Amino acid sequence: MFEKFEAHIAAYADLTQDELKYMRSLSATRKLRRRQLLLQEGEVCRCKTFVTKGLLRTYYAREDGTEHVMRFAAENSWMVDHESYNNQTPSRYNIEALEDTEVILWTRENFDRLLIAIPAVRELSERLKSNSLDASQDRIRMNISYTAEEKYQAFVTSFPDIFRRVPLHMVASYLGVSRETLSRVRHAQLKRQRENGVV
Amino acid sequence: MFEKFEAHIAAYADLTQDELKYMRSLSATRKLRRRQLLLQEGEVCRCKTFVTKGLLRTYYAREDGTEHVMRFAAENSWMVDHESYNNQTPSRYNIEALEDTEVILWTRENFDRLLIAIPAVRELSERLKSNSLDASQDRIRMNISYTAEEKYQAFVTSFPDIFRRVPLHMVASYLGVSRETLSRVRHAQLKRQRENGVV
C-alpha cells in the first residue's frame, strides 16, 4: 500500500529513501469496506489521510436527516477534516468509503514530526493547503453565481472520474440541488447535445 | 497608519521592535477613496493587504454584468486574492473600497522575505491561511445546505459590523440570492420577530 504512496508522491515532493522510510515508520494503513466510516460526526479527526485505493466522501447530516456532501477524495488524494484536525475539536462531518478503500494514516503528532523533520513535506503540505484554499474559493464562486446546469457541467468537467464513480444523487448533494432537479437538468442537457449533433 | 497595524498585530504575533521595524521598512501604505479599485480583474495581485481603516470587497463580474461578492474585509483584517497572489497569475476579481480606506501593502517578494526572516510572521501567515480555509469550508456548507433565510441569519450573526456598513444588495450578492429575495426574507424575519416580542 505504501508503494502506491511512494509512486505518487515522487511527482510532488523530492524525498530521499530515508525520508520515505521515516514517513512510512510513522504511518498506519487501513482498509475500509464500502459504507464504512473513517470518521464519525462528533469524533476528533486525529489523522491525515492519503487514499491509495477507492473513494471517500465527507458529508454532514442536518437534523432533518438530509445529507450534504462536502468533498470526494479518490485514490492519490488527501482527505482530512481540516478544522477538526487542526484544532483537535469534534468534527461536524462524517467520512465514508463509497467503495472498498485503502488509506494511509498519520496522526497529527506524527505528521507534525514530519513537517519539522522533512522540509519537502512541509512544502508539500503548504502547497496542498494553498490548493485547497483556491479550490474552495472557486467552489464558492460557482455556488453563488452559477445556475444548477452550470454547476453540473463544471462538476462533470472538473471531476470526470469521480462523476463516473459516484451516484448522481451525491453529485446533487455536493452541488446543493435536489436529486430530481439534477436528473432533469441532466436530461435537458443530453437532449440539447443530441439536437446539436454532439457525439 | 502603521501604528494601527502594530496595535492590532500585538495580539496575534509576538514581534520584537526590530521585527516590526523591518516589517514597516518593507511595507507601503495607500489611501483609497470610496469606489476606488485596489485590484482590477486581469491584473496580478502583487501585494498582501492589511486594512487599517475602511472596508474592502472582492467581487467578480460575469459576462452578463452581474456582480458577485466573494469577500468583505474591514479594518484589522487581511485581504488578498490568494490564487493570483500565490501563482502571480491574472486575477478574476476586483477589489474595491466601499468606504474611504487605508491599507498597508507588502509585495510578494517583500512578504516572502518576512516569512523567512521572522518565524512569528510565518506562523501568523499559516494561521491566517488555516482560518481562511476553515471559513471557506463553512461557507460552502451553508451554501449547499441553508435556505436563503438561514444564510441571511448566519451572515448577520457572523458579521454584524459588516452587515451594518454594506448595502443589502451586496449581502445578497455575497449569499448568492437576488436583492429582492433578501429584502423579502428580511421583511418576513423582522415581522416574525416583532410578533414574538423580540426587541
Add this chain to the structure above:
DNA sequence: CGATTCTTTGAAAACAGTCAATCTGTGTGG
C-alpha cells in the same frame, strides 16, 4: 437641492423542491 444609489413592492414567469410512483440495474439468496 438634485442626482444617484439603494430598498421595497407587486405581479408574472421561471425555477427548484417535494411527494409518490415507476423504472432500471445489481446483487443476493433460495
Add this chain to the structure above:
DNA sequence: CCACACAGATTGACTGTTTTCAAAGAATCG
C-alpha cells in the same frame, strides 16, 4: 437460474420559492 430486494434514477403532478421586470419610495452623496 430465477425471484426478490435494494439502491439508484427518472417522471409527473403539484407546491413553494426565487427570479425577473417594472415602478415607486427612501436614503445618501456631492
